[in-house]
Amino acid sequence: MSDIFTRYGDGSPTRMSKEDIRFDLEEGTRDAADRGKIPALTEAELDRLFEICTMPEKAVTVERGDEVVVSFDAGTLKLPVRAGIPMDRSTAILTHERAFCSDTMELGHVDYSYKQLKAIIHEECQAMEHIQLNTIIPVFYGAMPNLGLYTKPDGPIDNWSELLPLAKIAEAKAAQEEAVEHAVKDMVYVASRMYESGADGINFDTVGASGDADVLATLQAAQILKEKYPDIAIEFGMAGEFVLGMHGELYYDGTRLAGLYPHQQVKMAEKAGANIFGAVINTNSSMTFAWNIARAVTFVKACTEAANIPVHVNVGMGVGAIPVTNTPPVDAVSRADKALVEIGKADGL
Amino acid sequence: MSIEDIIAESRETILQCDQARAVAVAERAVAQGFDPVQVLSEGFSYGIRQMGDLFGRGEVFLPQLILSSEVMKSAVVILDAAIQGGTPQAKAKMVIATVEGDVHDIGKGIVVSLLKTQGIEVYDLGRDVPTVKIIEKALEVDANIIGTSALLTTTLMGQKKLEDELRKNGLRDKFKTMVGGAPATQRWADRIGADAYAEDAAEAVTKALALLGR
Numbered sequence: 001m002s003d004i005f006t007r008y009g010d011g012s013p014t015r016m017s018k019e020d021i022r023f024d025l026e027e028g029t030r031d032a033a034d035r036g037k038i039p040a041l042t043e044a045e046l047d048r049l050f051e052i053c054t055m056p057e058k059a060v061t062v063e064r065g066d067e068v069v070v071s072f073d074a075g076t077l078k079l080p081v082r083a084g085i086p087m088d089r090s091t092a093i094l095t096h097e098r099a100f101c102s103d104t105m106e107l108g109h110v111d112y113s114y115k116q117l118k119a120i121i122h123e124e125c126q127a128m129e130h131i132q133l134n135t136i137i138p139v140f141y142g143a144m145p146n147l148g149l150y151t152k153p154d155g156p157i158d159n160w161s162e163l164l165p166l167a168k169i170a171e172a173k174a175a176q177e178e179a180v181e182h183a184v185k186d187m188v189y190v191a192s193r194m195y196e197s198g199a200d201g202i203n204f205d206t207v208g209a210s211g212d213a214d215v216l217a218t219l220q221a222a223q224i225l226k227e228k229y230p231d232i233a234i235e236f237g238m239a240g241e242f243v244l245g246m247h248g249e250l251y252y253d254g255t256r257l258a259g260l261y262p263h264q265q266v267k268m269a270e271k272a273g274a275n276i277f278g279a280v281i282n283t284n285s286s287m288t289f290a291w292n293i294a295r296a297v298t299f300v301k302a303c304t305e306a307a308n309i310p311v312h313v314n315v316g317m318g319v320g321a322i323p324v325t326n327t328p329p330v331d332a333v334s335r336a337d338k339a340l341v342e343i344g345k346a347d348g349l
Numbered sequence: 350m351s352i353e354d355i356i357a358e359s360r361e362t363i364l365q366c367d368q369a370r371a372v373a374v375a376e377r378a379v380a381q382g383f384d385p386v387q388v389l390s391e392g393f394s395y396g397i398r399q400m401g402d403l404f405g406r407g408e409v410f411l412p413q414l415i416l417s418s419e420v421m422k423s424a425v426v427i428l429d430a431a432i433q434g435g436t437p438q439a440k441a442k443m444v445i446a447t448v449e450g451d452v453h454d455i456g457k458g459i460v461v462s463l464l465k466t467q468g469i470e471v472y473d474l475g476r477d478v479p480t481v482k483i484i485e486k487a488l489e490v491d492a493n494i495i496g497t498s499a500l501l502t503t504t505l506m507g508q509k510k511l512e513d514e515l516r517k518n519g520l521r522d523k524f525k526t527m528v529g530g531a532p533a534t535q536r537w538a539d540r541i542g543a544d545a546y547a548e549d550a551a552e553a554v555t556k557a558l559a560l561l562g563r
Contacts, residue, residue, distance in 0.1 A: 009534075010532060010534050010536065012534075164412065164415050165415065167419050169416065242407030245411055246411050258410045259407035259408060285533070285534050286534045325502060326502050
């Protein structure tokens with residue numbers, strides 16, 4: 001009998017039988033294990049995940065004592081920009097601190113890429129200083145490496161997305177390697193200025209959005225920053241569950257970056273000096289919540305087991321089993337959070 | 350050499366990005382009188398779909414995928430000529446674009462590369478393309494299929510807008526339509542009336558060929 005309310009990955013509501021939910025949980029963990037070459041969830045973990053998926057409450061939460069901290073990406077873009085609430089960034093951060101009880105917050109500019117921030121860095125420094133004077137919670141500064149911005153027409157380098165379909169592979173690879181050099185300089189410059197203006201940490205958000213070169217640039221920038229400021233806190237938030245091989249032959253500390261999954265990505269981030277790792281597991285919008293959460297928990301569990309730094313799982317639209325909808329439904333979000341923390345052993349979200 | 354051997358070797362040449370060997374296998378298949386359609390569909394095309402699947406799992410990378418599509422093209426030239434008895438086959442045409450307001454096109458680029466390996470003439474209009482421009486191009490080139498991609502829930506409506514505009518202008522039956530992108534699903538395709546949905550590049554090839562009746 002189809003008696004359990006649940007959803008698909010695109011947020012569509014549906015009802016499923018307990019047998020079908022259990023089947024999708026088993027398929028989801030099997031898929032993650034197969035792709036990541038990691039252990040599948042145990043029967044006991046699947047039993048617990050089944051309980052979480054089938055709880056009758058609309059919203060669920062972790063058991064007392066299992067609470068975790070939260071960190072943000074695109075922090076100050078959420079209320080003023082995405083929700084359209086007319087407030088400045090400082091007010092947005094205070095709202096998070098004093099109304100939402102956020103543990104940390106991130107200051108970010110609407111032009112959310114390190115390259116773009118160079119030109120307005122003095123304004124960003126001023127904003128950070130002002131916010132630090134008014135808040136208690138740690139406030140990070142964040143933006144994306146966004147290597148694509150270094151390509152024509154936005155930048156000086158030939159566009160590898162145009163070169164590759166023309167089979168100009170050597171040229172595409174050379175362009176990516178050149179972009180890495182530019183991006184490292186910009187990330188180190190902006191992050192240094194923001195750190196010296198009082199930022200409690202630097203967030204590199206959506207790392208790998210432009211492929212493996214994007215990841216390499218961020219790792220190199222983090223390493224330089226850590227050498228320059230040994231106490232700086234660095235958060236890595238990834239772009240996808242595996243590093244897209246746009247180049248395919250880029251290495252960090254002897255490890256090829258293309259194709260790395262979260263449990264392998266976190267080791268690279270650690271080597272570069274990151275303090276928090278934001279694991280990403282993509283939501284498949286065609287599959288059910290049960291399938292997606294089993295997959296996400298399997299990847300996260302492997303990641304937290306491998307990690308020596310806290311893992312803050314990305315649980316926004318389209319990642320971490322959260323449906324791909326503008327306003328993710330609370331039934332799915334709360335179940336994903338609970339499962340990722342209780343079974344995946346996430347340190348934060 | 351049996352047809353099974355030829356098919357197995359065809360697949361291998363794609364997976365190993367071995368252009369010289371692919372050409373040799375295709376020539377050998379034609380010389381030995383094997384059905385070129387079978388060699389293409391069960392051999393080379395199958396290999397390309399395998400490459401697409403491996404790419405989707407992070408086990409091969411974009412340069413290899415592009416290389417394999419180049420290898421495929423070399424084999425297709427030889428097999429196509431054999432299929433048509435030396436006369437080049439009329440190519441199917443597809444117009445593809447990322448919908449207006451959306452600038453994501455990495456995935457679409459991969460779809461384009463794989464579609465080209467199947468002998469489809471692809472007109473890639475790029476990203477952030479207004480619906481009217483997509484329809485104009487499809488009419489101009491007399492396309493068989495219009496494919497649209499959207500990565501954002503906010504731009505997904507661009508795919509519905511295309512269906513609506515085609516219907517409004519009495520053009521809906523003139524083209525087959527395909528949708529893709531992270532928030533798109535088969536349910537979405539059914540809801541807006543698109544002819545096909547593809548989850549990834551490999552499936553896009555399969556679905557496009559099915560729409561073309563191949």
